[in-house]
Amino acid sequence: MIAASLKTLGVALACALPLLASAQVTGNLSLTSNYKFRGQDQDASRSKDVKPALQGGFDYAFGESGWYVGNWNSSVDWLNGNSLEMDVYGGYKFKAADLDWDVGALAYLYPGNSVGNTLELYGAATYGPVTAKYSHTVSKDYFGWAGAKTSGSRGRNTGYLNLAFAKEVAPSVTLKAAVGYTRFSSDIKDLGVPNYVDYSVGGAYDLGSGLSLSAAIVGANKKAYFGDVNKSRLLLTLTKTL
Numbered sequence: 001m002i003a004a005s006l007k008t009l010g011v012a013l014a015c016a017l018p019l020l021a022s023a024q025v026t027g028n029l030s031l032t033s034n035y036k037f038r039g040q041d042q043d044a045s046r047s048k049d050v051k052p053a054l055q056g057g058f059d060y061a062f063g064e065s066g067w068y069v070g071n072w073n074s075s076v077d078w079l080n081g082n083s084l085e086m087d088v089y090g091g092y093k094f095k096a097a098d099l100d101w102d103v104g105a106l107a108y109l110y111p112g113n114s115v116g117n118t119l120e121l122y123g124a125a126t127y128g129p130v131t132a133k134y135s136h137t138v139s140k141d142y143f144g145w146a147g148a149k150t151s152g153s154r155g156r157n158t159g160y161l162n163l164a165f166a167k168e169v170a171p172s173v174t175l176k177a178a179v180g181y182t183r184f185s186s187d188i189k190d191l192g193v194p195n196y197v198d199y200s201v202g203g204a205y206d207l208g209s210g211l212s213l214s215a216a217i218v219g220a221n222k223k224a225y226f227g228d229v230n231k232s233r234l235l236l237t238l239t240k241t242l
Contacts, residue, residue: 024063027242028072029056034235035074038160038180039198039220041229042085044078049233051077057087058242066093068104079144082112091122100126106135108143115144118155129167135160137185145188153187172206176216196222196230210241 035042035053043051057072069090076085091104102124110116117139124133141148142155164178178200184193202216219232 024061027058030239032237042076079113082110131164158185159183
């Protein structure tokens with residue numbers, strides 16, 4: 001049995017080595033004037049327009065296979081005892097029917113307060129400058145909205161649809177726009193939380209050497225319910241790609 005297991009391990013390693021040899025690692029580091037996620041401020045402790053956040057992560061692509069894994073992190077302030085969001089994801093990219101496809105899973109983790117932990121499955125299709133992406137919650141709760149740890153309510157089956165446009169309109173200048181729709185699970189809606197639409201309009205300028213500067217107006221509707229966190233704000237972000 002040991003010999004058979006070693007043989008199986010050897011075959012697995014032989015298959016994996018070509019992928020590891022051709023793997024590509026890229027990284028990114030950003031400073032933004034305000035971190036918004038799906039149109040909502042991720043620093044709810046202040047009502048000011050400027051709420052700086054430090055962000056960064058890496059992507060590990062397994063050569064031309066289409067498989068990838070990655071991690072992205074940001075400073076946040078909306079959960080008691082927590083100041084960090086850690087995203088861990090993995091997926092597969094491929095081409096079919098003249099579209100670029102991307103399917104995978106993404107876990108949002110909050111080390112200081114696991115109430116916000118959320119797991120989603122996603123699928124995206126890109127045609128030219130337009131990308132449509134749908135994310136579906138499979139964890140019991142959705143960013144703590146249902147309070148699943150202290151009640152029978154669930155955030156599972158919350159869905160998010162996003163349509164994004166990105167096109168270079170001049171040398172080094174890319175125009176970007178997006179609109180998204182959050183559809184909460186029935187348990188969350190029963191608590192009186194409304195579905196809402198978020199939006200982003202702006203652009204990015206390539207400064208060269210992996211450095212870029214972007215600006216966008218980002219916000220969401222239903223401000224009567226969500227308050228200032230859905231307020232439209234000007235976001236300025238400086239990013240260095242490594």
